[in-house]
Amino acid sequence: MPWQHPNTALYTDHYELTMLQAALHAGTADRRSVFEAFARKLPDGRRYGIVAGTGRLLEALPHFRFEEAQLEFLGATGVVDDRTLAWLADFRFTGSIHGYAEGEAYFPGSPILQVEASFGEACILETLILSILNHDSAIASAASRMSRAARGRPCIEMGSRRTHEESAVAAARAAVIAGFDSSSNLEAGRRYGVKTVGTAAHSFTLLHDSEVAAFEAQTASLGLGTSLLVDTYDVEQGVRNAVAVAGNKLGGVRLDSGDLVTQAQWVRELLDDLGNTSTRIMVTSDLDEYAIAALASAPVDAYGVGTSLVTGSGAPTAGLVYKLVSREGTDGNFVSVAKAAKNKASLGGRKYALRRLDSRGRATAEVVGVGAQPADDGNDRELLTTFVSGGTIQESWTGPAAVVRARQRHDASLAELPPSAHRLQRGEPVIPTEFEEETR
Amino acid sequence: MPWQHPNTALYTDHYELTMLQAALHAGTADRRSVFEAFARKLPDGRRYGIVAGTGRLLEALPHFRFEEAQLEFLGATGVVDDRTLAWLADFRFTGSIHGYAEGEAYFPGSPILQVEASFGEACILETLILSILNHDSAIASAASRMSRAARGRPCIEMGSRRTHEESAVAAARAAVIAGFDSSSNLEAGRRYGVKTVGTAAHSFTLLHDSEVAAFEAQTASLGLGTSLLVDTYDVEQGVRNAVAVAGNKLGGVRLDSGDLVTQAQWVRELLDDLGNTSTRIMVTSDLDEYAIAALASAPVDAYGVGTSLVTGSGAPTAGLVYKLVSREGTDGNFVSVAKAAKNKASLGGRKYALRRLDSRGRATAEVVGVGAQPADDGNDRELLTTFVSGGTIQESWTGPAAVVRARQRHDASLAELPPSAHRLQRGEPVIPTEFEEETR
Structure with missing residues (x-):
């Protein structure tokens, strides 16, 4: 473009x-x-x-x-x-x-x-x-450490909001050079052909009269392959609501708070119990290369990395x-x-x-x-x-x-x-x- | 503009x-x-x-x-x-x-x-x-701490090279809002009316056949009120060369390396001995708010702040x-x-x-x-x-x-x-x- x-x-x-x-x-x-x-x-x-x-x-x-x-x-x-x-x-x-x-x-x-x-x-x-x-x-130097720590699991750059608006575009580009899979930044998509991704924020759930209503609105428009953010209220209920709305075709759930290692474990078990064995788990809460490495044994399918990436991880x-x-x-x-x-x-x-x-x-x-x-x-x-x-x-x-x-x-x-x-x-x-x- | x-x-x-x-x-x-x-x-x-x-x-x-x-x-x-x-x-x-x-x-x-x-x-x-x-x-939050630590001595923002080229413009603007006197960034001057300043780098001295030749070139073009960078070779000889070239009308000397507290002390004494009592001392080597505070008792007239400013000092x-x-x-x-x-x-x-x-x-x-x-x-x-x-x-x-x-x-x-x-x-x-x- x-x-x-x-x-x-x-x-x-x-x-x-x-x-x-x-x-x-x-x-x-x-x-x-x-x-x-x-x-x-x-x-x-x-x-x-x-x-x-x-x-x-x-x-x-x-x-x-x-x-x-x-x-x-x-x-x-x-x-x-x-x-x-x-x-x-x-x-x-x-x-x-x-x-x-x-x-x-x-x-x-x-x-x-x-x-x-x-x-x-x-x-x-x-x-x-x-x-x-x-x-x-x-x-790029920080991104490279993160993408290596992820050992083949996709990393998604989503730190635009934590850095200058033009730095954000360059950061998305640098992240993809150093092993990231994609970015949330639309301008990086336009200028550099970076693949862009994204689903919904807590505000989208809060806009609606219930979590179920929000999930219904999202899946109705974006399809069952979307990822639902399940931690606005109670995570377990959020997962159950997500599966109730989307069934076993649900693309993914996103966890953005709490102890991600243990949470990913039981959310995976819950999803599997509900028959959603192919629903992915994406985690996004203040990750850096150390947190990513600590999640290596957890059943996580993708990492969303924000602040730490765009600030060079120290x-x-x-x-x-x-x-x-x-x-x-x-x-x-x-x-x-x-x-x-x-x-x-x-x-x-x-x-x-x-x-x-x-x-x-x-x-x-x-x-x-x-x-x-x-x-x-x-x-x-x-x-x-x-x-x-x-x-x-x-x-x-x-x-x-x-x-x-x-x-x-x-x-x-x-x-x-x-x-x-x-x-x-x-x-x-x-x-x-x-x-x-x-x-x- | x-x-x-x-x-x-x-x-x-x-x-x-x-x-x-x-x-x-x-x-x-x-x-x-x-x-x-x-x-x-x-x-x-x-x-x-x-x-x-x-x-x-x-x-x-x-x-x-x-x-x-x-x-x-x-x-x-x-x-x-x-x-x-x-x-x-x-x-x-x-x-x-x-x-x-x-x-x-x-x-x-x-x-x-x-x-x-x-x-x-x-x-x-x-x-x-x-x-x-x-x-x-x-x-701005970092700049405010620095400008307060300087206790009225002017702080000059010069960190453009250590941050994204557009962030640099915004950083200069934010620094001036939070108490800085001026910036090296020309685009910030054009867009926001920020006062811009600057003199010469080590490369300018190295370009010439001697330090004296470099100082003569600079003062001939920029006037005696300019600041001469005196630490490319030997600081004491640099100060003596600067005074020999510019006389007691010399605007300033800049120190960019070494132990700035003791160096500023003896450079001040040397300048005074040579009759350059109104020649200012500017220091510019990796300063942050702590270094500025540590220089409070040193005879420093201005602080140039780079990396630490544009990266928010941590x-x-x-x-x-x-x-x-x-x-x-x-x-x-x-x-x-x-x-x-x-x-x-x-x-x-x-x-x-x-x-x-x-x-x-x-x-x-x-x-x-x-x-x-x-x-x-x-x-x-x-x-x-x-x-x-x-x-x-x-x-x-x-x-x-x-x-x-x-x-x-x-x-x-x-x-x-x-x-x-x-x-x-x-x-x-x-x-x-x-x-x-x-x-x-």
Whole structure:
């Protein structure tokens, strides 16, 4: 379905434009530069992270244009001078962008995105790039843990109401990339082809004169395959009412409160006793990956996950940074650069990145280095791919098709990791990042 | 500056539309209903919350329209039937919305927003309302603690890169409502008149052949009043270079790493020794309200706050819920309703809300009740105001003017609270919520 992407030029920090102005004035804005986005560490004892947002970034990039409305604001408020305004009016991204495929696992130091362009062009994209990658990767990284904890049972994203209305759309997209089955978010369905699902809330039961009347209204309109919410009043009576109304064709019941483990057990027994052996049980009360894991032995058929998913389950941002790692010197040659402050050291220079695999195809290390890439020993997988080349966006990484592709990448990437990747308790990254010297 | 608001109709959970369909089929969609948005509790031991997002909601409401693109998606995917599509095509909100003024303090059970409309009209707004209020109130609640901890020193919002690109705009707006001075986010400047600020990043220093060259480039273009980032290499040399380049007219230096308390001390002494007594010190390294409080005795002139602000400082969502509390019965009279599940009890019926003040104007309780409001004893402040009346939006609660108004409400509301509201450690809400019986 067509979607009119908004202009993205002012999703930008003020200082990017003042840096541009100063660099134009100093004659340094045209220096060829390489910026890299990476995480110094994984949040919160996580074993791996999942890259997400790359497709959204590529969709946003053509709309990063300084049009009349943007220029008028910048001029009227004096953010930058006329010369800079003229440069911005002409701006089109002409550089190249490489990085990890969306859905790929990442580790500390993984060069998730590399932007190669003039300093001016690369500098002003900083906030857009980081906002999208930090949000979407945080959600995907949490979603991946949840979908693995569910061990094949479907997870449904339903957290839209607990996050910003646009974040909600991106969160639904990121969740599906990282293993979720579907989402409640309709806009995610429209933009990205995400499958949307939903049935009814407590308010629907309360609207009607009795629970039976509400169930009758729902099944009459949505069919017997619908899921009925049975915990508005008394759960046992709710299940009995649901079966009385819908018979053994009832699609499902939803539990949204209480001790879900024991409740799912006896609700399953009750349903079976009533002859509803194929009626599914869906649970939806404040689930996170730990609660999902705790429900593994309970007869649950689907998990609805809200707050915890859209807030990254304790890590609402991926903490990615965007750093200048190399730039052209006065002699025209590239110079590796790195900030020297001791507590925030960065490795200078443009990186290559490989996932080292053993002979059985199991990942053993993330190899990140500067300079010439080592010869492939047959078991390495190259991680960097091309998204933008000389300003031309590879459209295959955008739109609904990119979501399907990213999901495949996610599943394949996780299949490669050691089984301990799926441990939920805090720990070290499941494979080490090995930084190779430039002079190998 | 004009801003083209996007269509908001599909910022909606699937089940709202299927409930609408079922209610249309059952003849209950037209029942007059009252929904309320409220928090069952404050996050994380907070003493108070701050309402934010109301203005954004009122701006979004006229764009909640099911136009061709939305209807085509809903029809093609079969989310709802043709009758429901026809109802949606004609949808205009014709109800009324009351609630707490934006910027107001709130407590558990405060009826922050009340929507009075047919069930159908009120039901389909659930996600839009909650997404906006939950995000913006979470940010404002965190921002308020930070701005109070800063004790009058300016706080600058600079977290755009650590949250979704649209959340970033809303976060800047919410931060300014709750006491922040300005933001780095340019789009927030354009849409809401938020003051934007910014200078330079480490990459700007690294782009140049030396720190001195970078400082010369920046001051030549942005003037001596700019702030120079002095910690790319060695902080002491950075300060000396900054003063050598800019002299004693230098506006400020920014510290972005290290032990900020001791660093600010000796940087202040060094600046003073060099004659730069009016050069300001700004600090920006992973600050939250606790770090800000710890810097109270340090010679810091401004705080730049990023990640912690935009992620709600540990509470990224306000946890507001939207519940049907009253609806028309078959006899045309209103019936109070409440979900009976014991662990999630809600008080049925439409609420009034007062802030009880003592004779000195100090808040002593949040009084929330159902039915007739008690006679004012002269010290109560009514908290509910009218935002939408019979479908007509009160425009004075929207746009840049609403941000200014909300900031005033925030400051006045906090001035009323007991001083212990400003304690940062975990505790109970600073005033109790008293629920009054309906039969008083």
